[in-house]
Every structure is written in structure tokens, then in C-alpha cells.
Amino acid sequence: MIRLLKQTLFREFRKFETKQHELNYLFWECTTRCNLNCRHCGSDCSKDSMHKDMPLDDFLKALDTIESPAENFTVVLTGGEPLLRKDIETCGREIRKRGMRWSMVSNGYLYNETNHNSLLNAGLGALTISIDGLESSHNWLRNNDKSFERVDIAIGLAASSSRLNFDVVTCVNKHNFQELEDLRKYLIMKGVKAWRLFTIIPIGRAKEDEEMFLTENQFKGLMDFISESRLKNDIDVKFSCEGYVGRYESKVRDSNFFCRAGINIGSILIDGSISACPNIDRTFVQGNIYTDNFFSVWQTKFNIFRDRSWTKTGKCAECKEYKNCQGNGFHYWHGEKKNVLVCHNEQLKKATNQ
Amino acid sequence: MKIKTKDWKRKIIGGLCLTSIAFVFQACYGTPQDFGNDLLVEGLVKSKKTGLPIKGIKVSVADKVQYTNTNENGEFSFYIEKLQNTKIRFTDTDSTQNYLFSNKDTLVTIKEPLQTSKGAKVYLNIELENK
Ligand code: SF4
Ligand code: SF4
Numbered sequence: 001m002i003r004l005l006k007q008t009l010f011r012e013f014r015k016f017e018t019k020q021h022e023l024n025y026l027f028w029e030c031t032t033r034c035n036l037n038c039r040h041c042g043s044d045c046s047k048d049s050m051h052k053d054m055p056l057d058d059f060l061k062a063l064d065t066i067e068s069p070a071e072n073f074t075v076v077l078t079g080g081e082p083l084l085r086k087d088i089e090t091c092g093r094e095i096r097k098r099g100m101r102w103s104m105v106s107n108g109y110l111y112n113e114t115n116h117n118s119l120l121n122a123g124l125g126a127l128t129i130s131i132d133g134l135e136s137s138h139n140w141l142r143n144n145d146k147s148f149e150r151v152d153i154a155i156g157l158a159a160s161s162s163r164l165n166f167d168v169v170t171c172v173n174k175h176n177f178q179e180l181e182d183l184r185k186y187l188i189m190k191g192v193k194a195w196r197l198f199t200i201i202p203i204g205r206a207k208e209d210e211e212m213f214l215t216e217n218q219f220k221g222l223m224d225f226i227s228e229s230r231l232k233n234d235i236d237v238k239f240s241c242e243g244y245v246g247r248y249e250s251k252v253r254d255s256n257f258f259c260r261a262g263i264n265i266g267s268i269l270i271d272g273s274i275s276a277c278p279n280i281d282r283t284f285v286q287g288n289i290y291t292d293n294f295f296s297v298w299q300t301k302f303n304i305f306r307d308r309s310w311t312k313t314g315k316c317a318e319c320k321e322y323k324n325c326q327g328n329g330f331h332y333w334h335g336e337k338k339n340v341l342v343c344h345n346e347q348l349k350k351a352t353n354q
Numbered sequence: 355m356k357i358k359t360k361d362w363k364r365k366i367i368g369g370l371c372l373t374s375i376a377f378v379f380q381a382c383y384g385t386p387q388d389f390g391n392d393l394l395v396e397g398l399v400k401s402k403k404t405g406l407p408i409k410g411i412k413v414s415v416a417d418k419v420q421y422t423n424t425n426e427n428g429e430f431s432f433y434i435e436k437l438q439n440t441k442i443r444f445t446d447t448d449s450t451q452n453y454l455f456s457n458k459d460t461l462v463t464i465k466e467p468l469q470t471s472k473g474a475k476v477y478l479n480i481e482l483e484n485k
Binding site for chain 2: 024025027072074076078096097098099101102103104105113116117120121122123125126127128160162163165166167169194196198240241242255258260261264265277278279329331
């Protein structure tokens with residue numbers, strides 16, 4: 001009963017948020033250069049260096065079109081690997097100077113004491129570092145023998161800062177599934193307070209690699225692992241925003257599933273394209289900062305993100321839980337967009353023979 | 355640029371969802387949100403004796419690893435965590451060039467910062483004595 005009431009209220013809240021569509025979170029794909037060659041790459045973004053890094057001034061011009069930015073408006077620097085940019089601190093400082101907050105996603109390989117200090121000096125407020133298992137699994141996925149050693153240093157530094165809102169993310173796959181409990185213990189030992197787990201999108205290079213994907217039973221195992229870990233209270237473990245997980249919703253996250261892409265989340269991609277999360281199919285691009293006014297695109301376009309009724313197709317067409325899910329994470333719509341690529345709820349139902 | 359406060363309607367409807375964290379979100383490939391608990395500390399370090407700016411003075415947050423250095427014009431600027439009381443330490447780490455200035459600790463209290471639309475900041479004018 002309470003669950004149903006909560007769901008109804010949450011749907012109203014989602015409707016309200018969608019109507020308001022306040023921009024709270026802006027990704028800036030500031031480089032597509034990367035220092036690693038991960039196995040799951042190509043699925044998440046195109047790690048080519050065909051594109052030059054976007055000049056800071058071009059990004060700032062777009063940023064300055066935002067009228068009355070929201071309280072806690074955050075620019076999330078992503079890549080590629082943002083630390084490959086030599087002017088990363090200048091970028092951060094310019095954003096912070098405007099009264100806006102900034103944060104960064106990094107693979108941790110280049111994160112050391114020197115840039116930990118200079119990034120904090122430039123007003124870095126939140127940081128996410130990715131780790132994909134204990135030493136051998138992480139190095140296997142990252143295709144680099146030194147990557148665990150380096151990320152271990154990065155995590156230690158970031159976790160030692162009380163200023164940073166820091167978390168660690170892990171892409172769960174067949175290779176690291178069995179070591180999640182050991183990884184949890186390792187992160188607690190390193191002083192990490194928050195850990196987010198996600199799975200991989202079956203596109204690009206990863207699509208062909210069976211090792212990358214959990215079986216239905218393993219996926220259910222992941223939900224059980226997160227639920228149980230959350231009860232222990234020694235580290236804030238959660239499932240990422242990626243998808244609707246039915247009965248597990250209240251057990252694996254702080255809040256109900258709500259894909260805020262294009263509602264509160266926008267992005268400026270390497271070539272100036274304006275979109276929502278960078279992992280979304282690039283055919284959903286809404287404009288370009290080199291030809292359009294960024295904020296006016298945000299205010300007047302993005303209809304396809306804010307009215308998701310078009311996702312009522314394929315397996316979502318007859319789904320009884322559509323009201324709560326609305327076609328899963330936006331990043332699961334690719335190509336012809338005739339069917340959602342992954343339904344997490346279906347995987348869970350299959351695992352429990354429902 | 356004016357930063358608007360979150361719409362009260364949004365807060366009420368979010369609150370009705372029986373979850374206080376309805377506004378705290380992050381995309382899968384993004385970071386947690388930053389709630390901006392920081393303070394911009396800027397200033398100028400001069401010699402008490404000559405009145406001239408001193409470059410290369412280490413400006414650090416006492417008991418923390420964070421530090422910066424004064425530039426050619428004796429200026430410094432960095433963001434630090436906003437705490438009730440923060441001790442900022444000025445250390446001459448370049449003594450041969452700077453003629454052995456004494457170290458100095460300055461306490462920045464939370465009541466002092468200037469609240470601007472772009473965040474809290476404080477400006478410190480520091481004079482260092484010769485040893
Ligand atoms: S079928 Fe579609 S709407 Fe239903 S739970 Fe799966 S992804 Fe969501
Ligand atoms: S598109 Fe995907 S990553 Fe972005 S908010 Fe939606 S579910 Fe999260």
C-alpha cells in the first residue's frame with residue numbers, strides 16, 4: 001500500500017520535474033583522448049582522438065548563455081580522460097568563477113598528489129573514479145598491467161579529502177561478479193564512502209564480448225548483493241540510474257528510477273553537439289553550440305526526452321509497469337529505436353521465473 | 355549572473371514523495387552532485403619591512419595537504435573546504451631567494467567570509483616579518 005502511494009506520488013513529482021526541466025547537471029565532453037584502451041570502451045563512448053579537445057572559450061560561450069543557473073548547477077567534465085587536458089584546472093576555475101560547481105570523471109591513472117592538490121585549488125567539488133575489480137580483473141578490463149596500482153593511489157587520495165563528494169563506480173561483468181564482496185571490503189579499507197555499480201550497454205565493441213554481460217541470475221545476484229550491502233551501512237552502495245528494477249527499486253537506490261536525461265541533465269559533446277548524457281545515441285542530438293544558442297536549445301527543444309510516449313513500442317508497448325519505467329534509461333534506445341535494448345525488470349522476472 | 359533558489363513548489367512535491375533525496379541524482383557515467391561547501395581564499399603577501407610583494411611563499415591549509423604558492427606579484431588564490439575555523443599557514447619555503455621570512459599562521463573563521471552570488475570568499479593581506 002505504502003509502496004503504491006509512493007509510486008503514485010513519485011510519478012507526479014516526475015511529471016512536475018519534466019515540465020520544469022531545470023538544467024541541474026551538464027556534461028562537458030572536454031576531450032575524447034584516452035590513456036587506456038578498455039575492453040568495455042566503444043560501448044560507452046567513442047575513444048578516438050580524431051576530434052581535437054574543445055577549446056575552453058568555446059565551451060564558456062555556451063555556458064554563459066544559461067540564464068539564472070539552478071542552485072547547485074554542476075558541470076561534469078568527462079571524456080575520454082579529462083586529466084589529459086593540460087588546462088584542466090583553468091577550465092575548472094573558469095566554471096567556478098561563474099558561481100557554478102564542477103566535477104570530474106576519471107579512470108584515475110594520472111591522478112596523483114600534485115593534481116589532486118591543483119584540482120582542489122581550482123574548486124573541484126565532486127569526483128568519480130572507476131574501478132572494475134581487484135587487481136587482475138581491473139587490469140584485464142583496462143588492458144593495462146599498471147592500472148590497478150595507479151587507481152589504488154587515486155582512490156586513496158580522493159577518499160582522504162573531506163571537501164570532495166567522491167564516489168567509485170564499477171562496471172559489473174562476468175569477470176568481476178564473484179569478487180564484489182572482496183571489492184566492497186577493499187573500498188571500505190580505502191576509506192571510500194560511496195560506491196555505484198552499473199552494467200554494460202550491449203553496443204559497440206562490448207556487444208561481441210560475452211564476458212561483459214551478466215546472466216539473468218547474475219543480474220539478480222547483483223541486485224541482492226546491493227540490497228544486502230545497503231543494510232550493512234558501512235559504505236553507501238547503490239545501483240546506478242541506468243534502469244528500472246521493479247521490486248528491487250526501493251532496495252537498491254535512494255530514490256525511484258527516474259531517467260533525467262534531457263529533463264535535468266544536458267551535455268555539450270566534443271564536436272559541440274548538444275544532447276543529454278554522453279552515452280546516449282548521437283542521433284538524439286538537439287543542436288550544436290557552434291550554430292545555436294545553447295540555452296535556447298535546452299529551453300525549447302528536447303521534446304523527445306521530455307515526452308517519452310514514443311518509447312511505448314516493442315516490448316514496452318504492452319508492459320504493465322510502463323508508468324513507473326517509461327521505457328528504461330534513455331541510453332538503451334539505439335538505431336531504429338523500435339525496441340529497448342535491455343529491460344532490467346524482464347531480466348529479474350526471468351531469474352525468478354515470474 | 356544571478357543564481358536562483360530552487361522553486362519552493364518543487365521542494366514541496368519532492369518532499370511529498372516521502373524521500374528527502376529526490377533532488378540528489380547523478381547519471382550513470384557522471385559524478386555525485388557537489389553541494390559547494392567551499393570558500394575562495396585570495397590574498398597578497400608582502401614584506402613588512404619593504405612593503406614589496408613576495409613570490410614563492412607556500413600558502414597552506416594547516417593540518418591538510420592542500421597548498422598553493424604566491425605568484426610574481428605576491429598573490430594567491432585557491433578554493434578550500436568551508437569549515438568553522440581554518441588556519442592558513444604562510445611558509446617561506448624558498449628562503450635563499452626570500453631572505454628568510456618568518457612563518458605566519460592566520461585563522462580564517464566562518465563569520466568572516468563575504469557571501470557573494472558566486473560563493474563565499476575571503477581576502478587576506480599578509481605581511482611577513484624578516485627572521
Ligand atoms: S518493458 Fe519497457 S517499460 Fe516495461 S519494464 Fe521493461 S523497459 Fe520498462
Ligand atoms: S540516459 Fe542513462 S545515464 Fe542518462 S540519466 Fe538516463 S538512465 Fe541515467
